Amino acid sequence: MRNASPLFIGVCADLIVRGPHAYHQSGDKYIRALMHGDTPVVPLVIPALFHTLSKACQSAFIEKLDGVLLTGSYSNLHPSYYEEAEQEGDDAERDPHRDASNWALFDSVLAADLPMLGICRGFQELNVYFGGSLHHRLHEVKGLMDHREDKEQPVEQQYAPAHPVQLSGQGILSEWFASQQSIQVNSIHMQGVKELGHGLQVEARAEDGLIEAFSRPHSSFLLALQWHPEWRPEQYPQNAQILTGFIEACQTWRDKRSQR
Numbered sequence: 001m002r003n004a005s006p007l008f009i010g011v012c013a014d015l016i017v018r019g020p021h022a023y024h025q026s027g028d029k030y031i032r033a034l035m036h037g038d039t040p041v042v043p044l045v046i047p048a049l050f051h052t053l054s055k056a057c058q059s060a061f062i063e064k065l066d067g068v069l070l071t072g073s074y075s076n077l078h079p080s081y082y083e084e085a086e087q088e089g090d091d092a093e094r095d096p097h098r099d100a101s102n103w104a105l106f107d108s109v110l111a112a113d114l115p116m117l118g119i120c121r122g123f124q125e126l127n128v129y130f131g132g133s134l135h136h137r138l139h140e141v142k143g144l145m146d147h148r149e150d151k152e153q154p155v156e157q158q159y160a161p162a163h164p165v166q167l168s169g170q171g172i173l174s175e176w177f178a179s180q181q182s183i184q185v186n187s188i189h190m191q192g193v194k195e196l197g198h199g200l201q202v203e204a205r206a207e208d209g210l211i212e213a214f215s216r217p218h219s220s221f222l223l224a225l226q227w228h229p230e231w232r233p234e235q236y237p238q239n240a241q242i243l244t245g246f247i248e249a250c251q252t253w254r255d256k257r258s259q260r
């Protein structure tokens, strides 16, 4: 019999400044996506100040979790994390607290080998954490498509399937979508993987060759996607399947931990 008590899944936050105050925020769709399925999940927002906690507090917090979800964000990771300078045209918001907080969070999550799902900015952060780098503006790179959403369109259109990605034939996504060689994904990003980080395995590529998903075979479960599976799982079964797969990985991990 499976443990029926709720899973506790941490969700990273952005530090968003509104007027004279700053707020730790995780997007509503990420939180709701975790609560969408049949498995009871309590999402716990992780303040974007994880790096300021003592090591003892970091470990105590991580011990309470069964998995971690990294959200997307309109802000961009500072290029100093991949040893590059800001470029002319780097006009997206920055979030230095999220950058620093998630770096400390990754150290702790990987030390505990907790399951982790990275989405969009979270995908890009994980690539850089493992030593990879990013294109600052994909649409200016010869041979690559424009992967940005059309901001003039209603949000349903912005997050609707936009292009196919070819599955690698091995890995987590190819196992979940065993009957498919490619799947359609949405596309809401300006940046993307330039060099892939160490120890990461390509899971899917867009038609222009851009890496759109990777996993880390060395981890209990680490999957990162450039697209947004948190978008309306009730409408898009493929998104629901990705979320269910992640939540099952968290459950399996908790079962194993309780047997130790």
Ligand SMILES: N[C@@H](CCC(=O)NCCCC(=O)O)C(=O)O
Pocket: 027, 071, 072, 073, 074, 075, 076, 092, 119, 120, 121, 122, 188, 189, 190, 191, 192, 228
């Ligand atoms: N800023 C980066 C990452 C893109 C991203 O995460 N977009 C998410 C938008 C808001 C959301 O859906 O949560 C880039 O442009 O590449």
